[in-house]
Amino acid sequence: MYNPFPYDDPRAVNRPQLPAEAVGAVVSGTLEAARSLAAELAARLEAAPGKSPVAAFDGYATADWSRMINLLSQQLLQRGIALEAVDFREVLKTEEEIHALIDPLLEWDREKDPTLLYGRIFRGGYEALLDESRAAGFRTRIAGLRSSEGTRRVVVVYGSGCLMPRMRDLYDVRCYFDVTPKESILRIRRGEYANLGDRTARPANQVIRRCYYADFEMAVHLRGELLREGLLDYYLCSDHPDRLELIPRKALEQIFAALALYPFRCKPVYLEGVWGGTYVKKLRNLPDTMRNCAWVFDLIPMEVSVVVEAGSERLEFPFFTFVQREGEALMGAKCVEKFGGYFPIRFNYDDSYHSTGNMSIQVHSGAQYNHDHFDELGRQDESYYVVVAGHHARTFIGFRDDADIDAFIRDIKLADKEYKPVDYLKYVSYEDSKPGLQVMIPAGTVHSSGRNQVVLEIGSLTIGSYTYKLYDYLRPDFDGKPRPIHTWHGERNLVRERRTSWVRQNIVQQPREVRSGEGWAEYIVGEHDLLYFTLRRLEFERSIEDDTRGRFHVLTLVDGERVRIRSLDHPERFFDAEYMDMVVVPADMGRYVIENLRAEPICVHKTMLKDGFDRE
Structure with a gap:
């Protein structure tokens, strides 16, 4: 996705029933989020006098922590507490050393790659970018800052990779600033990001290329570890620096768990x-x-x-x-x-x-x-x-x-x-x-x-x-x-x-019937040993039932105006899809029905993994 159009589609909104506790825990607005964090950090300082609490602000590539840090400083100073901000880039190797690690993985031969699109995945992670001497000095510095004898102070370490495993024990509060892929690319094109370790940005397409093979790759793997292992205190939706949403870990997990119970649509x-x-x-x-x-x-x-x-x-x-x-x-x-x-x-x-x-x-x-x-x-x-x-x-x-x-x-x-x-x-x-x-x-x-x-x-x-x-x-x-x-x-x-x-x-096949009943039928329209997914078409007048049987389905309304995709065991879990919408039916949904909400005949394209996909 090298050049997305800067437009936000307002239609793709999912409305799962969320626990009231989770909804109430979300703090919306950057100033409000700063106030909330300031209150927690101040409470930690009061609970352990002489010990400065240390917070970590990590995030996806292109994350911007500056506004939150400034607002947090303002809120803490109103409480008589100083904020010490530490840039995690201080522990990285030099720009030249990082280039020596990553640039050889990128293709520079324009005969093979005329626009320099390709490369090889950088597998070293953030760990490989650390300067060991600086990393040791960083740990010593944070230990010294933590001791706040005679000083009311909060420490914030910010920067990509600061929540890597070897540094996590340094922090009392762990925050992750996530950015959607589209916004990340737009930030690069607006000149708001240089590759990790670079003093200034290269041409936009080269920045994006290195992100795909290194910066994004590192961020994705660390984020997954933090989410799966429940290692965060707060997650922040940070596409809009002036209106961040601060979400406690438990609330985030409740929101995601609720969404996974429903058919849902992504934002195009x-x-x-x-x-x-x-x-x-x-x-x-x-x-x-x-x-x-x-x-x-x-x-x-x-x-x-x-x-x-x-x-x-x-x-x-x-x-x-x-x-x-x-x-x-x-x-x-x-x-x-x-x-x-x-x-x-x-x-x-x-x-x-x-x-x-x-x-x-x-x-x-x-x-x-x-x-x-x-x-x-x-x-x-x-x-x-x-x-x-x-x-x-x-x-x-x-x-x-x-x-x-x-x-x-x-x-x-x-x-x-x-x-x-x-x-x-x-x-x-x-x-x-x-x-x-x-x-x-x-x-x-x-x-x-x-x-x-x-x-x-x-x-x-x-x-x-x-x-x-x-x-x-x-x-x-x-x-x-x-x-x-x-x-x-x-x-x-x-x-x-x-x-x-x-x-x-x-690979150009005639449809063949899989199953049928009064007013409905399912056809295979494409299936071959060379592909691990099967392509189906559901045709019906009023409704058709299906079952995920432990495999996700993706449904696309390719003919008709509006359908409802609804769980049979939990009818309150549904999504209404319009013409050409794509809807994911989670593997755990089990039995579901697609209902025609209009009068015309319906065709829905269905994609799922083939039987035995895991043995191919």
Whole structure:
């Protein structure tokens, strides 16, 4: 997600029934949160005279502690208590030493990576960034500050990584400032963040690239440990520095546990693109200032957030924060074990409706390639389900039976180097698009979503994004520069055997009935040994019942206006979904029903893990 549009969709709000105790414990507003923390810290000081309480402010990459520290200082001084703020960056290695650790993991060869997108995961964590001498001095300094003989003082240590295991024993109060993925990227683009250890920021795309392979990676793993082990005293929703929400750990856990009992929807992220269309922009009343809407990240696990209504407040968390705390209830124990705690399927829309052209011809890499080249977990399989199709819409998939693939590779390289157009229809096969067409795209399959359609894209687990554009019609990007082409990686991932005949026998399937009854039926629309998830369509007039049986379902209303997804055992637990909304049904829900809230026939696309996914 390199360039999200700065828009907050107001519709994606979840309203689980929360314990009154949890709702009442939430402190809304930065000043109010500072007052609350000041009162607790002052009480600790009074309870142990001569011992300064020490608080830790850790947080996700791009977290900003400055306003809270200043307001906390003001509140404490009104009580006659001084605040000593200690920047945890003081214990880190030098900028040059950190670059020497991380930069070799990033790709700098523009022949392989024209826009410097890729790298390898930094596995050292915050621990590897510590200067041991400075770390020892830091511990000595905090011990000295803790002794407050003759001084009424509170100490706050702030900075990413300050709650790492070896430092936790130093703190009396532990706080975590979380930031949603979209806001993190926007802060980088606004110039509000330099990579950890850097004195000043590099170009925005390079900052983001290093975040994906290092800064975000470190933050995610530490946050998960703190949440799973219940090590925090307070969690703060900190997207908006002027209106933070301070949530005690017990209240946070109650809120997450309640949400995991309900069907829920994530808050989408919208992105423009040169091939972007107009359908979703009109459907969801996106701002006029958007040039178009190419990608709709409705459920990209590492990129979206969840909004929960708590009394009069709306609390926004990164979706993966919720996953890290409630993984088993949400996904099931086998899924958590198989995929290392990550949500294993991602969902978005690609909108080229009434656009200027096709998506680029592209290919993705598989698990072994991702591991060998990027030290990355997961393969990048995809699938397209056509939701909307205009005149002459096409879905490109596989090579033609008569394609000369060597010639195709030569042509795309010439297009990249010498700006020569490619007659791609000589090489790439396609299916005529119509609503309901399901195309599976195992890693290595050449493909593209054509002009004048909206597809529901469903893919396998990838933390990063490994899309290798092979041909992009010689068009410039919004900045006027040619769009980058990735033939080096692309050529090494193309599976040449996937031609028209193979495609139509294997990954473009006719629906086959699974079960049916009066006024309802379930069909498999896509399932293959190369993908670990199964793609279904539910068709009904009034309602249809289902059962998660310990595996999460993701439901998308692809035809119809409004449905209610409701637990059968607990009817008060429901979510009302509108056209093209995506809803997660947690693994622990069990039996549920989808009810038509209007009069027209309904089609719901259902995705779930296949039987035996954990043995693949």
